[in-house]
Amino acid sequence: MLNVDNIQCRYDDAPVVQDISFHVNDGDIACLLGPSGCGKTTVLRAIAGFQSVSAGQITIDDRCLSRPGFNLEPEERHVGMVFQDYALFPHLSVYDNIRFGLRKHSRDQQRKTVAKMLDLVRLTGVEKRYPHELSGGQQQRVALARALAPSPALLLMDEPFSNLDTELRRQLSLEVRDILKEFGISAILVTHDQQEAFAFSDQVGLLYNGQFQQWDTPFNLYHEPANRTVATFIGEGSFLPGITGHETNIVHTELGALIGNRAYPWSADTPVDVLLRPDDVVLTQHGGLHATVEKKVFTGGATVYTLRLPSGNRVSALLPSHQDFALGESLQVGTQLDHLIAFQRHDIAPGSATDKADL
Numbered sequence: 070m071l072n073v074d075n076i077q078c079r080y081d082d083a084p085v086v087q088d089i090s091f092h093v094n095d096g097d098i099a100c101l102l103g104p105s106g107c108g109k110t111t112v113l114r115a116i117a118g119f120q121s122v123s124a125g126q127i128t129i130d131d132r133c134l135s136r137p138g139f140n141l142e143p144e145e146r147h148v149g150m151v152f153q154d155y156a157l158f159p160h161l162s163v164y165d166n167i168r169f170g171l172r173k174h175s176r177d178q179q180r181k182t183v184a185k186m187l188d189l190v191r192l193t194g195v196e197k198r199y200p201h202e203l204s205g206g207q208q209q210r211v212a213l214a215r216a217l218a219p220s221p222a223l224l225l226m227d228e229p230f231s232n233l234d235t236e237l238r239r240q241l242s243l244e245v246r247d248i249l250k251e252f253g254i255s256a257i258l259v260t261h262d263q264q265e266a267f268a269f270s271d272q273v274g275l276l277y278n279g280q281f282q283q284w285d286t287p288f289n290l291y292h293e294p295a296n297r298t299v300a301t302f303i304g305e306g307s308f309l310p311g312i313t314g315h316e317t318n319i320v321h322t323e324l325g326a327l328i329g330n331r332a333y334p335w336s337a338d339t340p341v342d343v344l345l346r347p348d349d350v351v352l353t354q355h356g357g358l359h360a361t362v363e364k365k366v367f368t369g370g371a372t373v374y375t376l377r378l379p380s381g382n383r384v385s386a387l388l389p390s391h392q393d394f395a396l397g398e399s400l401q402v403g404t405q406l407d408h409l410i411a412f413q414r415h416d417i418a419p420g421s422a423t424d425k426a427d428l
């Protein structure tokens with residue numbers, strides 16, 4: 070449906086994002102994730118028509134929206150937008166805010182659409198109120214209703230939940246996802262919150278320094294990171310040094326011989342770093358290694374421990390919180406892995422194809 074083909078955007082003649090390609094299928098929710106300043110909003114603004122492209126093109130259903138020298142007006146794109154700060158008109162009632170994009174429709178049609186939208190965002194009954202008479206969460210629902218009222222082909226959302234407190238943020242983002250899915254609305258979310266990106270989206274693109282590091286499902290970003298940047302940014306994890314064995318799927322580490330399920334491209338005795346997620350590190354009864362509890366973060370159902378291994382290397386372990394270990398306590402730990410993600414150490418530039426292997 071939406072096709073972003075190799076676009077580049079510039080500010081003051083310097084490229085800010087480049088080589089950006091992805092597509093969004095009908096009814097899919099995509100997400101642009103990345104640290105502050107990596108270019109997420111710039112890509113979103115290019116799709117909305119507020120930012121021109123200096124290379125590549127953007128199309129919706131084969132209709133060209135942008136290419137160098139051509140920028141279809143934002144209002145001609147059939148794209149809705151929801152912003153972080155709600156951007157409601159303060160002097161207009163909820164009713165008038167929602168019907169703002171429906172000025173070409175008949176009064177009767179406007180009334181029916183506004184009622185339908187209020188029902189959709191579960192706000193029926195507040196149409197006469199003004200934005201300042203609503204909570205932040207309610208204002209954002211009105212903004213969503215306003216953006217969806219003209220039936221856009223695509224909804225763009227720029228950090229729409231970040232002005233809300235944590236609990237409301239989680240709750241509203243799940244509700245909005247349900248609404249989009251129920252009505253088959255395609256959308257792109259911009260966020261720097263990884264948990265939000267994972268819970269909300271079908272596909273996530275990780276942007277770093279203006280370039281995509283990986284465009285994939287949340288599951289693959291977590292379990293199959295394409296390079297060190299993705300492995301470091303996504304999820305919690307530690308890199309444990311190891312040496313490849315003579316068998317092409319084994320890495321020898323302090324935590325024992327870790328066995329992957331695929332062959333790696335390196336010769337024996339190559340220094341590598343193995344990515345260990347906190348749920349890969351487990352307590353063992355027999356064998357294993359003694360590790361000292363250095364830090365602990367209680368998260369409710371589980372506790373994340375930072376463990377120091379005899380070598381001084383540190384790993385994280387996610388353990389059920391009913392087993393409560395004290396700082397300084399010694400635990401016997403091992404690993405439980407489905408497959409290995411390893412990166413060759415130092416001698417190849419991070420991010421290059423041969424730098425990484427799934428084992």
Ligand SMILES: Nc1ncnc2c1ncn2[C@@H]1O[C@H](COP(=O)(O)OP(=O)(O)OP(=O)(O)O)[C@@H](O)[C@H]1O
Pocket residue numbers: 080081085103104105106107108109110111112261
């Ligand atoms: N109008 C502008 N003129 C010049 N540089 C800009 C302009 N807007 C953004 N930039 C720069 O472009 C880069 C990308 O900005 P952008 O807003 O797209 O990042 P972002 O990933 O959305 O960040 P954040 O999460 O902080 O909103 C930043 O370095 C920013 O300083």
